[in-house]
Amino acid sequence: MTYERQAEVLAIGAGPANLSLAALGAPLARPEISVVESRDSVSWHPGLLLDGSRLQVSGVKDLVSLVDPRSRYSFLNFLSEQGRLYRHLISSGGTVSRKEFDQYFRWAAAELGVHLNQHVKSVEHDGTGFLVHSSQSRWRVKDLVLGVGQRPYLPPCAREVRGGRVTHAARFHQEVASLAGQEVLLVGGGQSAGEVALEVLSGRAGRPRGLTWITGGDGLTPLDESPFSTEWAHPHYVEHFRELPVDRRRALLRRQRPAQTGISGHLLGEIYRRLYELDYLDEQPIRHGLHPHCELVRLTTTGTGRYRAAVRDRTADTWHEFEADHVILATGFRPEVPDFLSPLLERLPITDGVYHVDEDYSLSWDGPAGNRIYVQNAAQGSHGIADPNLSLAAWRSAVILNSLTGREACRLPRADITLALDW
Numbered sequence: 001m002t003y004e005r006q007a008e009v010l011a012i013g014a015g016p017a018n019l020s021l022a023a024l025g026a027p028l029a030r031p032e033i034s035v036v037e038s039r040d041s042v043s044w045h046p047g048l049l050l051d052g053s054r055l056q057v058s059g060v061k062d063l064v065s066l067v068d069p070r071s072r073y074s075f076l077n078f079l080s081e082q083g084r085l086y087r088h089l090i091s092s093g094g095t096v097s098r099k100e101f102d103q104y105f106r107w108a109a110a111e112l113g114v115h116l117n118q119h120v121k122s123v124e125h126d127g128t129g130f131l132v133h134s135s136q137s138r139w140r141v142k143d144l145v146l147g148v149g150q151r152p153y154l155p156p157c158a159r160e161v162r163g164g165r166v167t168h169a170a171r172f173h174q175e176v177a178s179l180a181g182q183e184v185l186l187v188g189g190g191q192s193a194g195e196v197a198l199e200v201l202s203g204r205a206g207r208p209r210g211l212t213w214i215t216g217g218d219g220l221t222p223l224d225e226s227p228f229s230t231e232w233a234h235p236h237y238v239e240h241f242r243e244l245p246v247d248r249r250r251a252l253l254r255r256q257r258p259a260q261t262g263i264s265g266h267l268l269g270e271i272y273r274r275l276y277e278l279d280y281l282d283e284q285p286i287r288h289g290l291h292p293h294c295e296l297v298r299l300t301t302t303g304t305g306r307y308r309a310a311v312r313d314r315t316a317d318t319w320h321e322f323e324a325d326h327v328i329l330a331t332g333f334r335p336e337v338p339d340f341l342s343p344l345l346e347r348l349p350i351t352d353g354v355y356h357v358d359e360d361y362s363l364s365w366d367g368p369a370g371n372r373i374y375v376q377n378a379a380q381g382s383h384g385i386a387d388p389n390l391s392l393a394a395w396r397s398a399v400i401l402n403s404l405t406g407r408e409a410c411r412l413p414r415a416d417i418t419l420a421l422d423w
Contacts, residue, residue, distance in 0.1 A: 004137070004138055004140070005034075005137045005138070005139045005140070006139070006140045006141075007032065007033075007034040007139055007140075007141050007142075008030070008031040008032045008033070008141075008142050008143065009025075009031045009032065009033045009034070009141070009142065009143045009144075009145060009404060010033075010034050010035075010036065010130070010132055010139055010141040010143075010144055010145070011033055011034065011035045011036070011144075011145040011147055012036055012120050012132070012144065012145070012146055012147065012148060012340075013035075013036075013037065013038075013146065013147035013148040013149060013376075014035050014036070014037035014042045014109055014114045014116075014147075015044065015147055015148075015149050015376075015377075016044065016063065016105060016390060016393050017147040017149075017376035017377050017393055017396070017397070018035050018145060018147035018376060019035070019042075019063050019105060019108050019109060019112065019114075020063040020064065020393045020394050020396075020397040021033060021035075021145060021147070021376070021397040021400060021401065022035050022112045022114075023063045023064050023071060023073035023108060023112060023397075024063075024064055024067060024068060024071070024073075024394065024397050024398060024401055024410055025397075025401055026073070026112065027071075028401070028405070028409055030405065031142075031143070031404050031405065033145075034115060034139075035109075035112065035113075035114045035115065036114070036115045036118035036120065036132075036134060036139075037109075037114050037115065037116050037117075037118060038117070038118060038119040038120065038135075039116065039117070040116055040117050041106070041116065042105060042106050042109035042114060042116070043102060043105075043106065044098070044101065044102045044105050045098070045102075045170060046102075046173060046174070047168075047169065047170045047171040047172045047173045047174055047175075048098065048169060048170060048172060048173070048192060048195065048196075049098055049099050049102055049173060050098075050172070050173075050195050050196070050198075050199045051199070051202075051204065052097075052198070052270075053097065053098045053099075053195045054095045054096065054097055054098065054264075054266070055095065055096045055097070055098060055101055055390075056191065056223065056225070056264055057389070057390050057391055058094075058096075059075045059076075059092075059095075059096040059101070060075075061390045061391050061393070061394075062074055062075035062076075062101075062104065062390075062394070063075075063105075063108060063393065063394060064394050065394065066394045066395060066413060067394040067395060067397070067398045067410055067411070067412070067413065068394075068410070068411075073108050073111065073112075075096075075101070075104050078103075078104045078107050078108070081107075082107075088100070115137075117135065117136060118134040118135060118136055118137060119134055119135040120132060120133070120134045120338075120340045121133045121134060121135065121340055122340050122342065122343055123144065123340050123341055123343060123344060124343045124344070125343075125344065125347075125367050125371065127368075128368075129141060129142055129371055130142070130143075130144055130371060132144075142370070142371060143371060143372045143373070143374070143404060144372070144373045144374065145373075145374045145375075145376065145400060146338070146341075146373065146374065146375045146376065146378070147375075147376040147377065148338050149333075149377060150333035150334055150335050150336065150377065150378075150388065151333060151334060151335075151336040152168040152169075152170040152171070152331075152332075152333055153331050153332050153333055153334045154168060154329060154331065155187070155296060155329070155331055157296060157297055157298050157299050158296070158299045158327070158329060161299055161300065161301055161307065165307070165325060165326040165327065166299070166307065166326075166327045166329070167326070167327070167328050167329065168328075168329050168330075168331070169188070169192045169193065169195075169196050169328055169329065169330035169331075170192075170333070172196055172199070172328065176205055176326070176328070178205065178206035179200060179205045179206040179207075179208040179326060180206030180207055180208070181206075181207075181208070181209050182206075182208050182209060182324075182325035182326050183208070183209055183210045183212070183306075183323065183324045183325050183326075184200055184208045184210065184211045184212070184324060184325070184326050184327075184328065185212050185213075185214070185307070185309055185322075185324035185326070185327045185328070186200065186211060186212070186213045186214070186328045186330060187214055187216075187296050187327070187328070187329050187330060187331060188215065188216060188329065188330030188331050188332070189215035189216040189218055189219060189220060189221070189261070189262075189263070189292070190261050190262065190263065190330065190332060191223065191262070191263050191264060191267065192330045192332070193213075193215065193263070193330035194220075194263040194264075194267045194268065194271060195267065196328055196330050197211070197213055197271055198267065198270055198271050198274060200328075201271070201274045201275070201278065201286060201288065202274065203286070207284065207286065208286055208326075209286070209287065210286060210287035210288065210289075211286060211287070211288045211289070212288075212289045212291070212322065212324065213288070213289070213290050213291065214291045214294040214295070214296060214311055215290065215291065215292045215293070215294065216292075216293070216294070216295065217293060217295070217314065218257075218261060218262070218293075219292030219293050220263065220268065220290070220292055221258065221261075221262045221263070222258075222262050222263060222264070222265050222268060223258070223259070223260075223261075223262035223263055223264050223265070224258040224259040224262060225259075225264065225265070227418075228418065228419065229256070229258075229259045230259075230391075231417055231418060231419050232256060232259060232384060232385050232386050233386035233389055233391035233392055234415075234417050234419075235392070235395045235412065235413055235415075236415075236417040236421065237384065237417060237419065237421065238383050238384050238386070238387075238392065238395075240421040240422075241383065241384040242359060242382060242383055242384075249381065249382070249384075250381070252384075252385075253380070253381070253384075253385055256385040257385075259385060259386075260385055275288060275290075291311070291313065292315075293313065293314045293315045294311050294312065294313050294314065295311065295312045295314060296309060296310075296311055297310050297311065297312050298310035299327065302323060306323045306324065306325055307323065307324050307325075307327050308321060308322075308323050309321065309322060309323070309324060309327070333388075335353075335354070335355075335377070335378045335380075336353065337350060337353055337355070344365070347365050347366045347367060348363055348365050348373070349363055349364055349365065354381060355375055355378050355379070356382075357375060357378065357379040357382050357383065360374075360399055360400065360402075360403035361374045361375060361376065361379060361383075361396060361399060361400050361403070362374050362375075362400075362403060363375065372403075372404070374400050374403070374404075376396065376397075376400075395412065395413065397410075398410035398411075398412055399412070
């Protein structure tokens, strides 16, 4: 049975981006924002909630604090309401675990009244407004905000052998029951790959027989977390980046990759320490091979239920084949236009699967100006390297809210920036 509902603004997807939008919008008289989520609970990358994994940003970069530090939806207020504020400050060492931020997001979702089990099937426009068909309801909506997140990326050679024991890192917890006694192949060289590698080597998921880790073209490189690179996540830099010609933006994104694709120095240290323990201190060592600058070019099944991988070593220009029992692909995420937009595709500014996003994160579609579509976490090409990061979530939500209301409903940060962006 479906139910007719109405919403002034419908935010599709209850990830951090739309939770931020709803939290900053909650004190405003208008617009009223409803958030729908396809799953039966709100969780932030549940497959990667590994023991010991930490945020790469400060807990101040929560849903609201960088725009409204007095908001009741701040991480600090969550800790206070949970009665753990002092213990968190004493135990955290200045960092925040992914699990605790996930708890914070679930708390915020409950406080904001997110509508769960609302899998959106299609979005249409009837000339006067959007009709959003979900698994439980039909919504009549004035404006839309799409916050469905990015999709796990699988290399082409692995797409025909998905399932079974070929797992994307995003579903590690859900799909990896035990690795005991198995030969594991891990593909990828970013933060998620590092966290999975440490989990596998710890034996918490069952002690594997061996781990072969191929780490792509960049090898095991540290994440650039230096202060000047971190300013690329500053609102003033986003505004500057947005005004650059397209070719300049593309060149900058290539040069700034180390600030997005590496592994934190702390995690690299933990991995190295664990490998040392396995080599010299552990009575039951796990065989391990780390192969930087290598590419997975072919993956097939064998007649014995295993997987045969063909790998090209780019440094030596050699090819190698070996077998594994479980393949874990920490190959990142890519933005993707959701299937539910199919009825509107011909009316949207999309080229090669990429949105053309305006300054206020809206899409210049060919429908009525009074019915707007905004996108979250899908504007890296136009708004900069930090667009997918938590660092900009609150500021981006404030920009969208100001656009929706036609006024400065949220005061945008006026903080100075160290980088000289203009002469």
